[in-house]
Amino acid sequence: MHVHRFEKLWFGASLVLIVAFIGTIVYGAIGPGVAMVGDDGGTINAATVSDGDFEETDNFRSPGVYESSDGEGVDVYIVARQYLFNPGTAQPIEVPRGEEVTFHVTTADVTHGFNLAGTNVNTMVIPGQIAQFDVTFEETGEYGIVCHEYCGSGHHTMAGQLHVVP
Ligand code: CUA
Numbered sequence: 001m002h003v004h005r006f007e008k009l010w011f012g013a014s015l016v017l018i019v020a021f022i023g024t025i026v027y028g029a030i031g032p033g034v035a036m037v038g039d040d041g042g043t044i045n046a047a048t049v050s051d052g053d054f055e056e057t058d059n060f061r062s063p064g065v066y067e068s069s070d071g072e073g074v075d076v077y078i079v080a081r082q083y084l085f086n087p088g089t090a091q092p093i094e095v096p097r098g099e100e101v102t103f104h105v106t107t108a109d110v111t112h113g114f115n116l117a118g119t120n121v122n123t124m125v126i127p128g129q130i131a132q133f134d135v136t137f138e139e140t141g142e143y144g145i146v147c148h149e150y151c152g153s154g155h156h157t158m159a160g161q162l163h164v165v166p
Contacts, residue, residue: 041104041130049079049108049127060104060130063087065095073100073136080125081108082152088145088160097140097164105131113148116162124149137164 042059054062061077063086068075074095079086087093095101105114105125112125123131145160 041106041132043128044106044130046108046127049106052079052108060106065093068100068102073102075102075104078103078105078114079108080105080112080114080147080158082110083147083154083158085114085145085147085158085160088162089158092142092161092163093145094163094165095137097137097166099136101135101137103131103133103135110151111149112151112158113146115146115148117144117146119143122148140164140166 044057044060048054048057049060052062054060061075063077063079065087066075066077076093076095078088078093084090103114103121105123106129107125107127109127111127113123114125114131115122121133121135123133125131141164143162143164145162147155147158149155151158
């Protein structure tokens with residue numbers, strides 16, 4: 001049977017595409033730089049977050065920036081709620097350049113997103129969960145914080161600021 005030259009060509013091209021598609025999926029699954037929700041932070045009672053009472057909670061503190069207990073870097077505790085970040089929206093979060101910043105982010109109500117605009121600092125913020133991740137900022141600068149999960153009528157206004165200071 002004779003196979004036309006163009007048939008062979010297109011057959012070959014479609015095989016290349018199939019391999020390429022599988023390659024992108026494999027890369028997404030095991031490649032570098034792809035991080036989903038940090039689940040190191042553990043869980044938290046969503047009602048506790050809503051009440052803002054963290055006295056009895058050993059893996060979350062009142063929203064704010066704290067020196068790390070080991071003396072290196074800082075811990076930042078952030079509560080997202082419709083439609084702000086505390087801290088971050090009313091006042092910028094200030095973190096030091098060149099030190100490890102451990103973020104602990106949770107929500108007082110619905111699912112939100114937390115993204116530092118223009119970076120790969122990006123997590124979902126899920127009720128009952130604490131998203132935890134480390135970032136070291138090598139340069140000073142100002143970043144916008146955006147909520148990238150639809151969370152209600154004010155979603156598009158939900159934003160904040162983070163300043164990396166010397
Ligand atoms: Cu919070 Cu969208």
